[in-house]
Amino acid sequence: MKLFDKVVVIGAGLIGGSLAWAIKNRELSSEVIGVTQHKESWQWAKKIGAIDNGSCKISVAKDAQLLILATPISTIIKLASRLSEIIDKGCLVMDVGSTKREVVSVLEKTFTNYVGSHPLAGSEKRGIFNANPDLFKGSICILTPTKNTRQENIKRIQKLWSLLGTRVVVMSPELHDKILSFSSHLPHIVAFALINAIPTDYLRFGSTGLRDTTRIAGSNSYLWADIFLSNSKNIINSIQSLQHNLLQIKSAIQRVDRKTLIKILRRAKQRRQRYLGL
Amino acid sequence: MKLFDKVVVIGAGLIGGSLAWAIKNRELSSEVIGVTQHKESWQWAKKIGAIDNGSCKISVAKDAQLLILATPISTIIKLASRLSEIIDKGCLVMDVGSTKREVVSVLEKTFTNYVGSHPLAGSEKRGIFNANPDLFKGSICILTPTKNTRQENIKRIQKLWSLLGTRVVVMSPELHDKILSFSSHLPHIVAFALINAIPTDYLRFGSTGLRDTTRIAGSNSYLWADIFLSNSKNIINSIQSLQHNLLQIKSAIQRVDRKTLIKILRRAKQRRQRYLGL
Numbered sequence: 218m219k220l221f222d223k224v225v226v227i228g229a230g231l232i233g234g235s236l237a238w239a240i241k242n243r244e245l246s247s248e249v250i251g252v253t254q255h256k257e258s259w260q261w262a263k264k265i266g267a268i269d270n271g272s273c274k275i276s277v278a279k280d281a282q283l284l285i286l287a288t289p290i291s292t293i294i295k296l297a298s299r300l301s302e303i304i305d306k307g308c309l310v311m312d313v314g315s316t317k318r319e320v321v322s323v324l325e326k327t328f329t330n331y332v333g334s335h336p337l338a339g340s341e342k343r344g345i346f347n348a349n350p351d352l353f354k355g356s357i358c359i360l361t362p363t364k365n366t367r368q369e370n371i372k373r374i375q376k377l378w379s380l381l382g383t384r385v386v387v388m389s390p391e392l393h394d395k396i397l398s399f400s401s402h403l404p405h406i407v408a409f410a411l412i413n414a415i416p417t418d419y420l421r422f423g424s425t426g427l428r429d430t431t432r433i434a435g436s437n438s439y440l441w442a443d444i445f446l447s448n449s450k451n452i453i454n455s456i457q458s459l460q461h462n463l464l465q466i467k468s469a470i471q472r473v474d475r476k477t478l479i480k481i482l483r484r485a486k487q488r489r490q491r492y493l494g495l
Numbered sequence: 496m497k498l499f500d501k502v503v504v505i506g507a508g509l510i511g512g513s514l515a516w517a518i519k520n521r522e523l524s525s526e527v528i529g530v531t532q533h534k535e536s537w538q539w540a541k542k543i544g545a546i547d548n549g550s551c552k553i554s555v556a557k558d559a560q561l562l563i564l565a566t567p568i569s570t571i572i573k574l575a576s577r578l579s580e581i582i583d584k585g586c587l588v589m590d591v592g593s594t595k596r597e598v599v600s601v602l603e604k605t606f607t608n609y610v611g612s613h614p615l616a617g618s619e620k621r622g623i624f625n626a627n628p629d630l631f632k633g634s635i636c637i638l639t640p641t642k643n644t645r646q647e648n649i650k651r652i653q654k655l656w657s658l659l660g661t662r663v664v665v666m667s668p669e670l671h672d673k674i675l676s677f678s679s680h681l682p683h684i685v686a687f688a689l690i691n692a693i694p695t696d697y698l699r700f701g702s703t704g705l706r707d708t709t710r711i712a713g714s715n716s717y718l719w720a721d722i723f724l725s726n727s728k729n730i731i732n733s734i735q736s737l738q739h740n741l742l743q744i745k746s747a748i749q750r751v752d753r754k755t756l757i758k759i760l761r762r763a764k765q766r767r768q769r770y771l772g773l
Binding site: 337338339340356357359396397399400401403404405406407408409410411412413414415416417418419420421422423424425426427428429430431432433434435436438439441442445446449452453455456458459460461462463465466467470471473475478479481482483484485486488489490492493 | 616617618635679684686690694699713719724730733740743751756760
């Protein structure tokens with residue numbers, strides 16, 4: 218089903234590249250163009266069939282019917298006004314950034330037909346070399362319209378993500394950032410802090426538990442510094458909730474309070490089974 | 496290569512059952528007997544070929560040449576003196592508990608030929624139904640002798656674990672507990688605290704990051720309460736190190752100090768790559 222004549226993805230990395238590839242595979246656009254900083258990246262994307270063509274220049278966004286912004290947040294914001302001068306007035310614009318309040322407030326002022334989105338899928342591995350056209354299948358995609366977003370545009374973006382196999386959930390940018398500060402940003406902070414908390418000589422005794430718990434500490438430092446700083450208030454709050462829960466465990470251990478300790482550990486196990494379905 | 500005529504494993508669960516199975520597969524004993532609390536467990540172990548025979552009674556430990564204690568730590572300590580009256584004086588005794596200082600100090604007083612061990616392998620899934628004869632292959636096994644441990648016994652236990660495909664490392668019970676409080680116990684505490692820190696309504700938005708980071712929060716609550724309480728001093732210390740590292744990240748975010756933040760995140764990624772080989 219063709220939804221667009223020309224889709225242009227700015228930043229054809231893990232998320233952008235996978236998205237371009239998924240759109241191509243589902244034949245949702247006559248043409249899918251990828252823009253990357255380095256020539257090798259879009260050439261690889263073209264070679265594996267993730268895009269029809271590529272460029273290092275954002276001027277290829279001209280005539281696009283859908284413009285997808287998939288670079289780190291700070292780059293999205295940097296490129297926005299130049300892109301707004303390149304594209305047609307009718308062009309639909311969507312970003313896939315991991316925090317939404319800041320980026321939505323800038324982009325909805327810059328573009329007439331903008332809808333914010335965030336597919337809850339990814340990996341600690343970056344770049345087009347790790348792209349996968351099935352990355353989004355079965356995952357949740359959050360759309361973050363505001364009172365300024367046109368209903369018709371929400372519906373079009375909703376249809377796109379549904380056809381790519383995601384379960385679409387609509388909420389405000391503010392609620393999105395609050396939820397994600399707990400469900401995604403906090404696990405990353407925990408992973409970074411945990412690996413740094415372990416003395417170097419002891420790391421080689423880490424088993425599968427440590428490996429899995431810190432997998433996402435392998436994520437890109439610049440990308441995640443951006444995310445943390447663009448959602449700082451919520452993240453401080455989520456860190457405080459973690460600190461509180463750590464203190465409860467620590468205090469039960471110090472008091473040799475086996476009953477409370479078991480209660481805390483059981484609650485964790487049950488919440489995981491019940492709400493993560495594991 | 497036969498090392499023993501009769502091996503008896505008390506507690507043929509995930510670790511004990513896998514160990515019995517590995518010994519049988521490598522034909523290191525003429526006979527491998529499993530003891531479990533419930534009849535169904537040793538019957539299952541026998542059915543899958545993990546043991547030659549089983550029982551719910553520890554009296555089957557009579558005539559054993561190697562006695563393996565693989566129940567939770569509190570049960571090991573509870574059963575020790577009764578077992579010491581059942582077995583022959585020459586019987587080699589080994590436990591596989593996750594903390595060592597407390598259990599070693601009790602068992603080396605109870606048994607003449609005792610060596611403490613801890614294979615760094617496992618899973619959040621318990622019981623004989625999750626046993627696997629290859630569980631230990633390629634992992635590290637720590638032996639924790641003291642000045643009272645006979646050299647000859649250390650060599651025999653070292654040989655056993657080497658033949659099962661583990662890399663054997665020898666250290667004191669005290670150092671073992673210090674290292675493990677960081678490399679294993681702290682990741683578990685982090686996983687339990689993290690899942691409890693997230694508001695219930697937000698859990699369903701957790702992606703693969705949250706799932707992996709909290710996988711070990713699915714571990715058995717009683718078992719881990721035992722571990723935490725039998726290594727409390729070291730664990731309090733490891734929690735403090737985590738708290739310190741969390742504070743550093745929190746403070747960099749609060750100060751909008753992007754440079755420090757990137758430095759912290761990069762350090763985590765590099766340590767993971769360098770020392771966990773990931």
